Amino acid sequence: MSDHVLDPVSRARPRARGRVAWRQAAWRQYRLERKMFWRNPSAAFFNFLLPLLFLALFGAIFAGQEADLQVIVPGIAGMAVMSTTFSALAMNITYLRESGVLKRIHGTPLPTSAYLAGIAGNAITNTALQVGLITLAGSVVFGLDWPHDWAALVVFVVLGVGCFASLGVALSHAIPNFDSAPAYVNAVFLPVIFISGVFYDADNAPGFLRGIAEALPLKHLIDGLSGAMVSGAGLRDNASGLLVLALWGGAGFVLAVRGFSWDSRRR
């Protein structure tokens, strides 16, 4: 806006007004998002109960078969990371944008970064709760050992959250309206969880599917979680996986920021 500079007319009334502290603004937004999350039954179901239901069902099917349980528990944990961040944010941001909530927020003094921090914090809380519950269930209910490498578990979950949250926001930019959001999200989510070894050992899949899965981030997240929770393979053993997650996360972040729109697509 430098080509139409304003005259320095700002004799703006010297009102002794500051601003709401950033941390306070982000925290209030986070609290609000949590409150709304639990009040929205479908969000609570898809983001929260579904992965736990999957775990209960597969756990029942594979009861006592330790080798299968060792595949399914980190697999469902990886799926939970993806659904609580990628799917939830793609749907949520599309809804907020198309319904006009984002635009309304954009007209208030709430800093953009504080707002997005509140939204992201909500998703991260769901991820942490899910992964915690799945880990707990794996040990207490299904009799697996406790995770061997807590540090690797935390690193992979954090990196997975960053990667899939960025990709989810980036995907929302491609979704034209809220009615089509579930189709877009599931067209990505369902094939990816099937080929990435959520429900079986991906190394047993046919070669071409394995190749695709290797190029995508979820398999590497699951391998990392599996290493941390089951086999004890640490960060060094899964360094290439960390790299793939970081690359996807970086690309997703650039796309998420670049394409961001506060206004709905219908004009």
Next chain:
Amino acid sequence: MPGDVAIEVEDLRKDYGSHQAVRGISFTVRRGEVFGLLGPNGAGKTTTVEILEGFRERTRGRVAVLGMDPGDRPLALRERIGIVLQSSGLYRHLTVREAVSHWAGLYVAPRDVEETIALSGLEAAAEQRTLTLSGGQQRRLDFALALVGDPELVFLDEPTTGFDPAARRQAWETVRSLQDLGKTVLLTTHYLDEAQALADRVAIIKDGAILAEGAPSELGSATPRYRVAWHDADGTPHQHETADPTRLLHELTGAALARGERVHDLSVAQPSLEDVYLELTAEGAE
């Protein structure tokens, strides 16, 4: 610029590709006044207002809102304005009171939450979730959320479109109460009676250009014209427009008297704002 100016717009232009949505408009809104942008759909009202609100970038021109450039989206400006968009979503799972209270927390010096709910006429619905509100109640919540920050300047983009008459009257009362509180209001509308009822000054806008500007009472008589209409003896209707009806009336009645006839259905009228508006915004009018 004197300190009593809230909005100054000079030669504002906005192009969307090859389409010129706003073609160089200028106007000034003084502090404490209700200024109406009146025009048909697609005239460029919303584009103009959204540039002033900081939602859209202008192509050219000079704009100052409370002395600041909205294109820079200064936080200090957003603290001091309230915005009622043409349509905007709500957090569906919050109650009215929770929504107003959350919005209050976004501002440094908000109005009292209960007082704002009362001002917007939502006391009875304060405990309802916003997804259960009627269209009129949702609009009142739009007002409440725009007012709870205690803004100096309020933008209202077609605040009553789609309202039934009773809801419109209520919304008008709210706007009048804003004026009583000393707020500046920029209002867009395509309803002439709304501009007449609420605005201290009106700019009529069409095809991205301002066609006329002034107090609603002045606009109607901006050009002192009189429309003289009558029927002659065999019932043929006649109509003349003139700046001075004295001579015409004299000749008309004189001729009728000479022929021993009567002038039927004689009327002399000044064009109302409605006539001006219809004339200015008619297809093909310049």
